Amino acid sequence: MDRRNFLGLSVAAATYGIANLPTLTRAQEMKAVDDQQFWQGITDQYDVTDQYINLEAGYYGIMSKPVMREFMKNNQYVNQNSSYYARELYYGDYNKIINRLAGKLNVGNDELALTRNATEALQNLIMGYNKLKAGDSVIYADVDYDSMQSEMRFLKTYRDVDVVKINIPEPGTYQNILEAYQKALNDNPKCKLLLLTHVSNRSGVIAPVKEIVAMAKERGVDVILDAAHSFGQFDFDFNDLGADFVGFNLHKWIGAPLGVGMMYISKDRIKDIDIFHGDSTQNTDINTRVHTGTMNFAAVLTVNAALDFHESIGIKNIGRRLRYLRNAWVNGVINNDKIEVLTPQDERMYAGITSFRIKGKTSQAENKELMQLLFDKYKIFTAAKTGLNKGSYIRVTPGLYSSHNDVAALSDALNEITS
Numbered sequence: 001m002d003r004r005n006f007l008g009l010s011v012a013a014a015t016y017g018i019a020n021l022p023t024l025t026r027a028q029e030m031k032a033v034d035d036q037q038f039w040q041g042i043t044d045q046y047d048v049t050d051q052y053i054n055l056e057a058g059y060y061g062i063m064s065k066p067v068m069r070e071f072m073k074n075n076q077y078v079n080q081n082s083s084y085y086a087r088e089l090y091y092g093d094y095n096k097i098i099n100r101l102a103g104k105l106n107v108g109n110d111e112l113a114l115t116r117n118a119t120e121a122l123q124n125l126i127m128g129y130n131k132l133k134a135g136d137s138v139i140y141a142d143v144d145y146d147s148m149q150s151e152m153r154f155l156k157t158y159r160d161v162d163v164v165k166i167n168i169p170e171p172g173t174y175q176n177i178l179e180a181y182q183k184a185l186n187d188n189p190k191c192k193l194l195l196l197t198h199v200s201n202r203s204g205v206i207a208p209v210k211e212i213v214a215m216a217k218e219r220g221v222d223v224i225l226d227a228a229h230s231f232g233q234f235d236f237d238f239n240d241l242g243a244d245f246v247g248f249n250l251h252k253w254i255g256a257p258l259g260v261g262m263m264y265i266s267k268d269r270i271k272d273i274d275i276f277h278g279d280s281t282q283n284t285d286i287n288t289r290v291h292t293g294t295m296n297f298a299a300v301l302t303v304n305a306a307l308d309f310h311e312s313i314g315i316k317n318i319g320r321r322l323r324y325l326r327n328a329w330v331n332g333v334i335n336n337d338k339i340e341v342l343t344p345q346d347e348r349m350y351a352g353i354t355s356f357r358i359k360g361k362t363s364q365a366e367n368k369e370l371m372q373l374l375f376d377k378y379k380i381f382t383a384a385k386t387g388l389n390k391g392s393y394i395r396v397t398p399g400l401y402s403s404h405n406d407v408a409a410l411s412d413a414l415n416e417i418t419s
Contacts (some may be wrong), residue, residue: 002367005343011088012150013104021350022026027074030314030316030317030320030359031314031317032287032406033320033323033324033394034324034361039321039358039403040403042401043399043400043401043402043403044314045064045065045066045309046065046399047062047065048062048401051260051357051379051409052375052379052380052381053059053379053380053381053398053402053406053409054381054397054401054402055181055194055380055381055382055396055397055398055402055406055407056381056382056383056396056397057080057250057252057352057397057398057399057401057402058201058229058250058352058353058383058395059206059252059383059397060251060252060258061251061252061253061254061255061399061403062255062399063255063256063257063302063306064255064309064400066309067255067257067304067309067388068300068307069257069300069305069307070301070302070304070305071257071299071302071305072141073257073290074298074299074301074302075258075295075298076329077298077301078214078298078301083250085297086294086297087284088295091306093300093301094168094300095109095256097114097116097249097300097301097303097304098112098114100197100301100304100307101116101307102266104239104307105238105239106239107238107239107264108168109346110285110286111264111265111266111267111268111286111288112262112263112264112286113259113262113263113286113301114260114262114292114294114295115260115261115262115263115290115292115350116259116260116261116264116292116295117228117249117251117259117260117261118226118228118247118248118249118262119147119148119188119247120247120261120263120290121246121247121261121262121263121290122145122147122148122151122224122226122247122259122263123148123151124263124273124289124290125224125245125246125247125263125265125273125289126148126152126155126193126195126224126274127151127154127158127274128273128274128289129193129222129224129245129272129273129274129360130161130273130274131192131193131272132155132161132192132193133159133160133161133192133256134159135160135162136154136159136160136161136162136190136191136192136214137160137161137163137164137190137192138152138162138167138192138193138195139164139165139166139184139185139186139191139193139194139195140152140166140194140195141165141166141167141168141180141190141195141196142165142166142167142168142194142195142202142387142388143168143195143197143200143202143203143205143207143387143388144196144200144226145197145201145226145228148195148197148226149165149195152317153154154193154383155193156267157357161192162188162190164184164191164341165358166180166181166184167180167244167389168203168205168389170178170203170342170389171306171342171351172194172203172205172233173344173346173349174208174344174346174349176316176347177205177207177208178208178212179213180213180216181194181196181216182215182304185216185219185221189219189340191219192220192221192222193221193222193223194212194216194221194222194223194224194396195223195226196209196212196213196223196224196225196226196243196319197223197225197229198225198226198227198229198230198241199227199228199230199233200229200353201228201229201353202355202385202387202388202393202395203342203343203351203353203355203388204275204342204343204351204353204354204355204395204397205344205349205350206230206344206348206349206350206351206408207241208339208348209225210240210241210242210243210257211244213225213243215244215338217230217242217272222244222245222272223243223244223245224243224245224246224247225241225243225245225246225247226246227245227246227247227248228247228248228249228252228261229249229252229253229353230248230253230351231234231248231249231253231254231314232250232252232253232254232255232310232318233252233253233318233319233322233351233352234318234319234322234323235315235316235319235352238275243264244265244266244269245264245265245266245269245273246263247261247262247263247264248262248263248264249261249262250262250303250306252301253318254306254307254310254366255306255309255310256299256302256303256306257296257298257299257302257306258296258299259295259296259299260295260296260299260300260303261287263289265286270284270285270289271283271285273282273289274289275288275289275343276288276289276290276291276322277291313400316355316378318400319351320398321354321400322351322352322365322398323347323350323351325352325398325402325404325407326350326351326352326353326354326396326398326407328411329364329396329398329406329407329408329410329411330345330409330411332408332411332412332414332415333338333356333411333414333415336414336415336418337359338358338359338418339356339357339358339359339414339418340355340356340357340358341354341355341356341358341389342354342355342393343355343406352397352398353395353396353397354395354396355385355388355393355394355395355396356393356394356396357391357393357394357416358370358417358418361392362390362391362392363391363392364386364392366392367384367385367386367392367394368384369392370384370417371383371393371394373417374394374413377413378409378413380409381409382394382395382410383395383397396410398410
């Protein structure tokens, strides 16, 4: 079978699976967050184990059944066609996917490059940022991702700059988070670069990015934005954020296979990121700012099916549903004076991810013990994590495959544990 017919059948199969969801309406119609028939139709499109309740969608978002079918077919096709596909056909498919993603973000297709994950994108942006000189300073926060914190610390050695870590207030509010970044910028007038996370993988807090970016730019400070957890989780205007350097994931909330991320560099800022290890003389090509080596071709090809499925539900529906699932368990424990919810109740500041700890239980060992208890006794999988200034905690992340009963089971379990 030739490639065109093969991939045509693959796309048709994936589209057929999407089109035959019970009440799916191709994103034009807003669906009630508790519309049982509609959301059961979505849940049915995921093959999730029934051995436990998975509330750790923040690590890996899980492919839906139509996307998985497409991925398997793409794997077969790439395996059959091997080097011919890699050398002669891949970049045509790559460019089509870049064009589609650029359209979603309303940016130029010459401002995006695919990476293997958000970590790779952000590592290249941080290490490649070339406007630093000895004696400058850079800032990052405790809510930032571990690997990105490490990259920022390495700038001390790599660029001979002062590295400043700040702690975000806990509990956070829209105002006190703004004030924390304002103070950090005011206290460090030699700052030239700020790492900022749109949605913290630790606390789930959505930062007031637009205001912080504007605040930084007023002081001549550039921002590298970690958007690994925001793209695909809820609706936002990317251009309105004002960030010039951004890293994204596609395997978390977009639902693509593992191994695909994305890097954004504003076209007029491309020369402020070094060419990767002298890779090329093409100084205005974003693809010279990252060198992934051989990508997982089948995973890249499957991004289209993931976008089809994601768009068929609609980003507004997805964001509202994830907030509903989050609230369903948080509202069940918010009045429990033994439980400390770390993510603000301000609707501007949360989506699906929320973290908590039992008051006074701040050690890693205590939270690992709680995580294990939730799994062993209640068959609920969460994530015990560290890194916030006030101690360890448990992160909870429902996915589109989660039901109201799944998250209600968590609040019931926590109330029983603390009774």
